[in-house]
Amino acid sequence: MPNYTLYYFNGRGRAEILRMMFAAANVKYMDKRFEFNEWDKYRKDMPCMCVPVLEMDGGMKMPETMAIARYLAREHSFYPKNNMDMMRCDYIADCFYEIMHDYMRYYHWKNGRFRFNMSGSGNGPSSPTSGRGDMDTNSDNYMQWRYMNTCHRVLPFLERTLEMKNGGKNFFMGDQMMWCDMMCYCALENPFMENQSMFSKYPKLMALRNRVAGHPKISGYLKSRNNTNW
């Protein structure tokens, strides 16, 4: 087993699916967290100037949340076996990632983060906590609309997809928890905290989240993890 180091902010965000998969697979890793005011220090050492990033044996750093998740899923049997089922698991996970992606952009934007060189070409550093400018209100509206629109597009499909397998009583792919089930937990964590009524339309997805949280390895992880707002 390689020595893994996971780099991310001191938040759940895009890294939580990876932490959850490490926990479910019972794999040790260094959970390297930093604060927003440390980002300038870390940013230039990250492959695409973004995180999460996985480092192996102190060597090469790997970017892209979902590429890392897929690697861990193949390594630790959180993927189904045949190609059709792998595609199903992939598109379910990608649908949840659409929500996570649009939510994270909305969440950080409204908190005034990650606006590198907004007035220029986008090719330069600036503080992740730099001030809010003229385009803020409209862009806030756009990003909130985008995130909600994505929820309304993909959640009904995911509810139906879950229901098609044993009436939605188990996991997405049957009686084994796969990484797409863990994506259901992670991607909806902040959205659910912020707007519980929106999710009353998706009772099977909500019950699935409880099943994931009740998984022996996951329940221990959820009790012991850092408690953060996002």
Next chain:
Amino acid sequence: MPNYTLYYFNGRGRAEILRMMFAAANVKYMDKRFEFNEWDKYRKDMPCMCVPVLEMDGGMKMPETMAIARYLAREHSFYPKNNMDMMRCDYIADCFYEIMHDYMRYYHWKNGRFRFNMSGSGNGPSSPTSGRGDMDTNSDNYMQWRYMNTCHRVLPFLERTLEMKNGGKNFFMGDQMMWCDMMCYCALENPFMENQSMFSKYPKLMALRNRVAGHPKISGYLKSRNNTNW
């Protein structure tokens, strides 16, 4: 071999990677294209109210561009063999997809498309060519910045990554063309047409695009495909 039908607009966009993979694998499929003014008719039959969608044997419809691409890559040997190399291929493809995703959102937005229920919760249909409103200029600026920022974040990393394998003289994973190489071709097609000078900083990526275009199956496909603006 199943009977495949690919649903998308009459454009390259997010579907072109799939068409290119079908061509490279020499697999026949029905290339079902429609115009923007037909979208209301198709939209509700698509799993997440978006395209591309792959239908198999006239049965279930599968969403999510990259999930479909991964399925085709596993089916037709456009993935490397071991898990580490699969992760590399995945993060390279995902980096290109970040550009494709942000470019497509920017491109459609500035052309006034896909603004379903902008003033409300995002849960309702409207014409994909409905009018442009107050938030347009600022949102245009935001989306252009976002797309350019993504290019400046990921392209230097991709250029370095390509160079690390045989000095960048072959493909990303060695002497065999993988689906991440085809992503390099497709994701940069419109960006390169619109701003060639931006890409002069990435000569190895540009040379790779020419190698992909020169692949025997791909070159035939590129000569015979529909000629569209996007």
